[in-house]
Amino acid sequence: MERTVAQQEQVSAKVPLESIATALRRERARAGLSLSEVARRAGVSKSTLSHLEAGNGNPSLETLWALCVTLDVPFSRLLDPPRPHTQVIRAGEGAAVAAAGSDYRATLLAASPPGARRDVYRIDAGPGTVRASDPHMPGVVEHVLLASGRALVGVTGEAVELRPGDYVAYPADLPHVFEALAPDTRAVLVLEHP
Template sequence: MDVIATVAASIRRERERAGISQTELARRAGLAKSTLSQLESGAGNPSVETLWALATALEVPFSRLVDPPRPAVRVVRAGEGPAAHSDRADYTATLLASSPPHARRDLYRVTAEPGEARVSDPHPPGTAEHVVLGAGRALAGPASEPVELGPGDYLSYPGDAPHVFEALVPGTAAVFLMEHL
């Protein structure tokens, strides 16, 4: 299943599971109903910001909207996996592993280039983010107090407050672990 088809089916499944109409979900996510309708039909190509808004409105982890069904053994090669691109920054988040039922974590590989920072709105209450920088240099963490990271550095911060990731040099890459309560 391709990423767009996975996202379309996931949005519809989670909206129906929540028992809300397209109109209500669009309102909660700050989207036009026509945009949501296109996404659910597989005709749209949502940005990472749109997917985060929908996940927040549905009160589900981002990964529930982009993760395809998976086999027992799974290898995700560099450059593969369901990727979401930012409209605001040269930033791509690729889901590597999502939480199995009853677990509360998702794992992402992020690549970013210098330019505009990726500023994230707060995720659901209790969300924490962990970052290990693999290459390059970046500013990351709370939007009010980002921390400069180098290769191998680890950072943990509340994901339920505005936060930022900004590549400072070309070829910046990191692994993010998101914990959800």
């Protein structure tokens, strides 16, 4: 599924750059690491990290995940939206971040409140590319419920094919994949942190 320039700009506009910038500065200070050290450990350039901390740029999902692993924080901490008593996120809305090498977008639906350790995402993916994920922090488990389409999901080399209504849970501290096998594949992904 090829996105038009307008669609790419729409996805890019939804990335909450100021929230990401504030969170990166806060978490880097909490970890007591320099800009150079975080960039080195995450495998990103110092200028990229500097731009992100200034609220500029268009970070990929891979860059943000690498920074989260380096800073030892859940991904949701970068996108944490305000928590009203009742929260509705309509299809196509929410803080979405796109992957660089595949037609894959993650939209944060609910961040883990203090004391709880889970984050909920809506996944929108198209066929043609595989979203290969590096291992997350030790003990992280992913739960996926497929809403539409078809997908191969799970630990690399052991992924299972899901159809609408199917659910899978797997250790996400191992390399894992999400490969859409049909257009308009959508899923709910829950990250469970130890």
